[in-house]
Amino acid sequence: MATEKIVLPIKGMTCASCVAHVEHGLKETDGVTNAVVNLATERATVQYDPQQATLPDMVWHVKDAGYDVLTDHIELALRDVTDAAQVTAALKATGGVLDAQVNAARTAVSIDIIPGAVTLNELRAAIPPTAAHPVEETENARAQEPVDREAELRKLELRRERTDLLIGIAFTMPLFLLSMTRDLFHSAIMMDPALSAVFFSPYFNWFLFLLALPVQFYVGRAYHAGAWNALKHFTANMDLLISIGTNAAFFYSVLVLIAPWFGYSLGDHVYFETAAVIITLIKVGKYLEARAKGQTSAAIKNLMQLTPKTARVLRDGQERELSVDAVRVGDVLVVRPGERVAVDGIVLDGASSVDESMLTGEALPVDKHVGDKVMGGTVNKTGAFTFEARKVGKETALAQIVRLVEEAQTSKAPVQKVADQISAIFVPIVLGIAALTFIVWLIFGPSPAFTFALTNAIAVLIIACPCALGLATPTAIMVGTGKGAELGILIRSGEALETAHKVNAVILDKTGTLTQGKPAVTDIILAPVKYNAAPVEAGIGMVNRAGRLDENELLRLVASAEKFSEHPLGQAIVARANAQGLYLAPAVDFQALAGHGIRADIDGRIVIVGNDKLMVDEKISTVTLDKVAAKLADAGKTPMFAAVDGQIAGIIAVADTIKPEARESVERLRKMNVDVYMLTGDHQRTAKAIASQLGIEHFFARVLPQDKEQKVRELQADKKIVAMVGDGINDAPALAAADVGIALGTGTDVAMEAADITLLRGDLRGVVTAIELSRATMRTIYGNYFWAFAYNIAGIPIAAGLLYPIWGITLNPIIAGAAMAFSSIFVVTNSLRLRNKKFS
Numbered sequence: 001m002a003t004e005k006i007v008l009p010i011k012g013m014t015c016a017s018c019v020a021h022v023e024h025g026l027k028e029t030d031g032v033t034n035a036v037v038n039l040a041t042e043r044a045t046v047q048y049d050p051q052q053a054t055l056p057d058m059v060w061h062v063k064d065a066g067y068d069v070l071t072d073h074i075e076l077a078l079r080d081v082t083d084a085a086q087v088t089a090a091l092k093a094t095g096g097v098l099d100a101q102v103n104a105a106r107t108a109v110s111i112d113i114i115p116g117a118v119t120l121n122e123l124r125a126a127i128p129p130t131a132a133h134p135v136e137e138t139e140n141a142r143a144q145e146p147v148d149r150e151a152e153l154r155k156l157e158l159r160r161e162r163t164d165l166l167i168g169i170a171f172t173m174p175l176f177l178l179s180m181t182r183d184l185f186h187s188a189i190m191m192d193p194a195l196s197a198v199f200f201s202p203y204f205n206w207f208l209f210l211l212a213l214p215v216q217f218y219v220g221r222a223y224h225a226g227a228w229n230a231l232k233h234f235t236a237n238m239d240l241l242i243s244i245g246t247n248a249a250f251f252y253s254v255l256v257l258i259a260p261w262f263g264y265s266l267g268d269h270v271y272f273e274t275a276a277v278i279i280t281l282i283k284v285g286k287y288l289e290a291r292a293k294g295q296t297s298a299a300i301k302n303l304m305q306l307t308p309k310t311a312r313v314l315r316d317g318q319e320r321e322l323s324v325d326a327v328r329v330g331d332v333l334v335v336r337p338g339e340r341v342a343v344d345g346i347v348l349d350g351a352s353s354v355d356e357s358m359l360t361g362e363a364l365p366v367d368k369h370v371g372d373k374v375m376g377g378t379v380n381k382t383g384a385f386t387f388e389a390r391k392v393g394k395e396t397a398l399a400q401i402v403r404l405v406e407e408a409q410t411s412k413a414p415v416q417k418v419a420d421q422i423s424a425i426f427v428p429i430v431l432g433i434a435a436l437t438f439i440v441w442l443i444f445g446p447s448p449a450f451t452f453a454l455t456n457a458i459a460v461l462i463i464a465c466p467c468a469l470g471l472a473t474p475t476a477i478m479v480g481t482g483k484g485a486e487l488g489i490l491i492r493s494g495e496a497l498e499t500a501h502k503v504n505a506v507i508l509d510k511t512g513t514l515t516q517g518k519p520a521v522t523d524i525i526l527a528p529v530k531y532n533a534a535p536v537e538a539g540i541g542m543v544n545r546a547g548r549l550d551e552n553e554l555l556r557l558v559a560s561a562e563k564f565s566e567h568p569l570g571q572a573i574v575a576r577a578n579a580q581g582l583y584l585a586p587a588v589d590f591q592a593l594a595g596h597g598i599r600a601d602i603d604g605r606i607v608i609v610g611n612d613k614l615m616v617d618e619k620i621s622t623v624t625l626d627k628v629a630a631k632l633a634d635a636g637k638t639p640m641f642a643a644v645d646g647q648i649a650g651i652i653a654v655a656d657t658i659k660p661e662a663r664e665s666v667e668r669l670r671k672m673n674v675d676v677y678m679l680t681g682d683h684q685r686t687a688k689a690i691a692s693q694l695g696i697e698h699f700f701a702r703v704l705p706q707d708k709e710q711k712v713r714e715l716q717a718d719k720k721i722v723a724m725v726g727d728g729i730n731d732a733p734a735l736a737a738a739d740v741g742i743a744l745g746t747g748t749d750v751a752m753e754a755a756d757i758t759l760l761r762g763d764l765r766g767v768v769t770a771i772e773l774s775r776a777t778m779r780t781i782y783g784n785y786f787w788a789f790a791y792n793i794a795g796i797p798i799a800a801g802l803l804y805p806i807w808g809i810t811l812n813p814i815i816a817g818a819a820m821a822f823s824s825i826f827v828v829t830n831s832l833r834l835r836n837k838k839f840s
Contacts, residue, residue, distance in 0.1 A: 003033055004095060006055070006117050007410065008044040009070035010037065010062065011157065012226065014286070015238035016423030016470025018067065021230075025065030029057050038410045040293055040474035042154075045410045055098055055114065066229025070153045071098060074111040076123060077135035081106040086131035094118060094126040102132075115153065119393050120325045151301065158290055165287050168219040168280040172273075175211040178204075179273035205257055205270050212272035216250050220279040236427035238466050242282060244431075245461035249275040249813065252454060267448065271455070271813075278462055278817035285821025289467075292828040293475065298835070300409070300482060303402050306358055306377030311342035314386070331389045335380045343376045343392045350385030354378050359398060359488075359760060404490050404758075408481040409474075413494035415781055416473040419788075423466050430464040430796065437800040445801075455813055459799035463816035464792060467824040472784035475831035480777035483834055488745075488760040489770050496756035500740050500774035505720040506669055506767065507712060507734070510680035510687075511568055512727040513744060513764070514694060515656035519568050521576040522637055523653035524551045527624055552582060554650050558642050560585045561600035561607040565592060569638060569654045570609075597640070608643040611683065613702070615641050615648070622648050633685030636693060658693060665764040666695050672771065675720070679703050679711060705730035709737045725767055742767055769839045780834055784827045791823050 010022055019037045022044055026035035031052025037044045046058060059069045081087065084102035087109055091100035096117025102109045109132075111123060124134040182189065182199045189195045198204065217224070223246070226239025253270035311324050312334040319334055324342050327333065332348065335341055341354065353365035356378045365381050368374060374387055377398040393399065434457045441453035477494040484491045491497050508514050526549065549557075559577030562570035563584055577584060588601035596617070597610015608618055612629065615622050620643045622629070629639040629651060637655040641648065666676050678699040680687050687701035700711050708726075712734050715722045724731070724738035732754040735741030743755035744762040759766035799816050803809040 002049075003047050004050050006046050006048070006058075006095065006114065007406070008046060008058065008062065008114060009116070009153070010042050010044050011068040011070055012222070013037075013039055013042055013067060014223075014226065015039070015466040016419055017235070017237040017427055017466055018226075019470060020420065020424055021065050021233065021235055021237065022062060022067055025061040025067075026058060029053055029061045032058065036410065036412055038412070038474050039470040040478050041410050043410050045407070050095075055096070059098065065233065066226060070115060072113050072115045072153065074113055074120070074123065076109050076111065076120075076127075078102070078106065078108055078127075078132045079135055081132040083128075083131040087127055090126050090128050090131070091123065094122065097123075121328075121393050154294075158287075158294075161283070161287050161290065164219050165280070165283045168215050168276070168283050171211050171215050171219075172276045172280040175208055175215075175276050176273045178211075179208060179270075205253075205268070205272075208270060208272045209254070209257060212250065212253075212276045215276040215279055216246060219283060220246060223279070223282075236431065238427070241427060241430060241461045241464055242278070244434075245458045245813070246275040246278050248454060248458055248461075249278075267451075269451065274455075274458070274813050277814045281814070281817040281821045285825055289471075289824050289828055292825060292832060293471075295832055295835075298482065300402060300405055300485075303358075303377075303398065303405070303485060306340065306398060307396075308340040308342050312336075325393065327389055327392050329389055329392055332386055333389060334384070334386050335374075336384050337380060337382055339380050341374050341376055341378050341380060341387075343389045344396045345374055345387040345389045345391070347372050347374060347385050347387045350383055352383035352385050353381045355381055359401065401485065401490060401760075404492060405481055405485045408491050408493050408497070409478045411477075411493040411495065413473055413477055413498040413781075415498055415778075416494070418785070419469045419472060423469055426464070426466045426469070430460065433796060433800060434458075434460040441801060452810075456799065456801045456810060458813040459811045459816040460796055462813050463795045463799045463811065463820050465788070465795075465820045465823045468784070468788035468791060468827045471824055471827045471831075472788050473781050475828050476777050476780040476784060476834065479831050479834040480773060480780075483837070483839075484757075484770070484773055487766070487769055487773070487839060488763075489766055489773065490758040490760065491770070492756050492758075496740055497774050497777055499721070500723065500757065500771055501778040502721040503674060503723045503740055503771055503774075505675045505677065505715050506723045506725060507677045507679050507715070507738070508666075508696075508764075509708070509724075509726040509731055509734075510678055510682070510690065511656060513725055514662045514678065514690070515658055517568060517656065517727070519572040519638075519654045519656040521555075521572055521652060522655045523632060524555055524650065525625070525628055525653070526551065526554060526650040527648045549644070549649055551650075552580065554642060554644075555580070555652065556582045556584065557602050557605065557607050557644060557649075558609050558640075558652055560602045561587055561590070561598055561609055563587060564590050565598055567592075568656070569640060570598065572654050573640075573652055605645050609640055609652075611681075611702075612641060615643065618643065618646075620646060620648055624648065625651050629683075630685055633683050634689050636686060636689040638682050638686050658690070659764060661763055661765050663694050665768055668765075668768045669771075670695075672768070674771065677711075677715070679708060681705075706733075708734035712737045723767070723771075725764075727762070742770065772839055776834060776837055776839075780831055784830055787826055787830070788823070791819070795819060 013019060013022065016039060019039050022037045023035050026032055026044060026046055031049040032046055033049065034047040035044055062069050081102065084106060087102055088100045091097050091109065091111055096114045098112040098114065100109055100111045127134055189199050223239045223242045226237060227243035230237050230240045249271040253272050256266045256268065256270050259266045308324060310321050311327050312319055313322050313327060314332040314334060327343055333342060333345065347368050347370050349370065351369045353367050354374060355365045356375065359375060359377060368385065375398065376396040437460050438453045438457035441456050442449050445452040477497060480497055481491045511517055555577050559574045559582065562573050564587060565571065585603050590598065590600040592598050593610065593614060596614040597608065599606070599608045608614065612622055622641055625641065625648060632639045632653045637653040639651045639653050642650050642652060669676050675698060676696050678687065678691050678696045680699065680701055681703055682701055684701040687699050691699040703711060708731060712722055712724055722738045723740040723742055724734045725742045726735055727744040735743060735754040740757060741755040742757045742759065745758055745760035757770050799811045801810050
């Protein structure tokens with residue numbers, strides 16, 4: 001079953017319980033195989049079978065659970081509309097589209113979409129050319145892709161929250177001041193006839209009622225609606241706690257006002273200010289929390305802003321400025337000094353230096369010439385050039401980076417399971433404690449027992465905060481993965497970020513990881529053996545008077561055999577031969593012997609090149625060169641034996657340059673109590689020499705490509721948490737098998753796809769930084785959990801009146817509301833501290 005994935009922006013979630021309810025609702029949709037909801041990002045990542053599940057069904061289930069999905073509206077201009085029904089059908093079948101309707105005049109189509117799920121290019125491409133043609137938007141083109149609309153809609157939602165908050169403050173402030181003035185200065189007011197006439201007027205409490213009314217039912221409407229939806233579905237959430245607590249205070253006060261109408265008296269003390277202040281304080285907390293949560297995704301916003309809104313495109317021989325979403329693969333674009341590159345492509349003409357630091361973290365500008373790749377979002381520094389667009393829209397490197405970071409931020413780390421399990425029972429437990437508090441104090445409380453029991457029960461309901469529990473992990477994961485992106489470290493998931501902090505063993509593949517991956521020939525040593533000279537063309541190769549191949553002829557034969565080899569050592573030999581201008585003959589019957597060497601027929605001679613094990617297998621004696629090979633290996637060089645027609649002909653030694661930061665990275669890993677292992681296919685002596693240069697104590701030599709995964713599993717069997725670092729295609733199985741696979745961005749796409757973490761710069765210090773970042777993130781998460789648990793464990797008993805029998809201390813519901821409002825702010829701001837942490 002082929003499944004697809006879509007991300008839905010969710011509205012109306014306030015706590016961890018809401019997350020569980022949305023997940024449950026989505027999973028009830030036919031065809032949905034999995035749903036993961038993130039409270040911090042307010043997004044649901046849904047895996048579904050497109051043959052069964054439809055987007056409108058998913059949205060319906062979210063709404064049925066009592067929440068909503070952010071949607072956007074797009075208008076596309078059309079021409080030559082011949083079949084409106086076909087246009088709407090094709091668009092509705094496009095992923096991310098909720099609905100589509102062609103207008104009566106047949107000049108445009110209105111499309112309802114999920115922001116970020118579909119691009120304008122994809123919408124235009126979905127329209128069948130036989131049914132209509134979308135009008136190319138140029139001057140009036142939308143400057144933003146739909147993905148930016150989610151941020152706009154969130155900002156609009158935040159502005160509405162701010163308006164509600166200001167209304168709440170406008171009514172709550174006078175309500176609170178009047179109520180507190182009467183309560184605190186009761187005796188003084190009684191002595192002043194004028195003040196007494198106002199504050200003790202039978203209409204004064206009704207005036208407080210009128211002030212509280214809009215706060216309770218307009219400013220607090222979202223909490224009451226959320227509570228009602230929870231009750232309808234037999235669930236419980238934070239909204240229910242707030243609604244029950246504030247309504248209890250409000251309606252008890254209403255009863256105090258109307259009781260005399262029926263001949264009863266409940267006293268004259270009302271709690272309108274309690275209900276209003278609680279709602280307003282929670283609104284303040286939620287508003288500040290929303291603003292703080294916006295900062296946790298700053299890294300994503302910064303990345304998205306790298307793409308320019310317009311691009312200079314050559315079409316029909318003219319330079320036209322188009323919206324970047326109108327750029328197509330194959331278009332030729334013009335980039336001038338100081339401008340950003342719009343999409344990914346290949347330089348066709350001109351030369352320049354390009355600042356790629358925003359994507360790779362590389363500080364120095366990179367020179368670009370004809371044939372070089374350029375990436376969208378990078379900045380052209382000096383010259384001007386034209387390039388051909390190769391990847392646009394969601395396919396650009398920048399878009400892929402944004403996608404990876406977003407997926408990591410919306411994923412769940414295993415540590416979050418604790419919060420999910422507790423949040424499932426948290427609210428029902430709090431409701432039970434509040435009910436028990438009310439009953440106990442109603443029976444044993446001081447006079448008036450009812451109001452004492454009521455205020456304590458309200459305090460319990462209000463102080464309980466499942467929000468902090470729900471935000472503890474996702475906010476830290478968001479900031480951690482965002483910080484990683486800023487440092488050129490792409491972390492694929494919250495699980496990878498969490499696991500990395502446990503790593504106590506790192507396996508480093510030698511070639512391309514510890515070394516530059518650009519080996520060069522250092523020595524050509526001939527064997528003291530005579531050969532029968534085979535006929536060769538004049539000027540191509542020579543046999544000396546003693547009948548022995550000379551260095552050039554040995555190099556030519558070996559390079560001819562290695563010409564089709566993909567191994568870096570073989571390519572180094574070919575590069576040396578080409579540099580010397582040697583003629584490379586065609587290879588016949590070429591065979592690559594994985595991990596050992598190669599065999600080929602060159603000019604009628606059988607050439608075998610490889611390690612000593614291959615020579616043993618081929619029954620070729622290397623005794624005359626063994627001591628030389630040992631000395632080369634001790635110097636950190638890789639000796640490659642060459643045999644011609646069944647006899648040893650010589651050794652070609654190849655060495656790779658160790659990366660300048662390699663030894664420093666190894667030392668830092670060891671200081672972090674991480675064991676470092678080197679993995680190489682080299683001879684034992686060569687491996688030992690290189691490991692010694694790098695300060696590595698443990699190494700695996702003579703490891704065949706297919707055996708790399710086995711070495712990972714051996715360490716895992718020894719109870720090690722293993723990170724594998726590599727860059728090649730043959731590293732992919734080991735990267736996938738490791739607890740944390742780390743790929744270098746300078747390596748192959750296959751390796752990066754198999755890895756949990758990608759280092760864009762290919763700098764080994766990124767391995768150290770990734771582990772440091774993981775450890776810092778986990779410390780933040782544990783700190784958040786400590787606060788969330790400690791706050792609730794300490795706050796709820798105090799609110800219930802546990803200290804009253806001992807010290808006569810109770811907790812005013814207003815203080816409880818303030819504490820609850822700012823508990824989640826503490827968690828978010830604690831996570832935000834990661835943004836300012838310096839990583840070396």
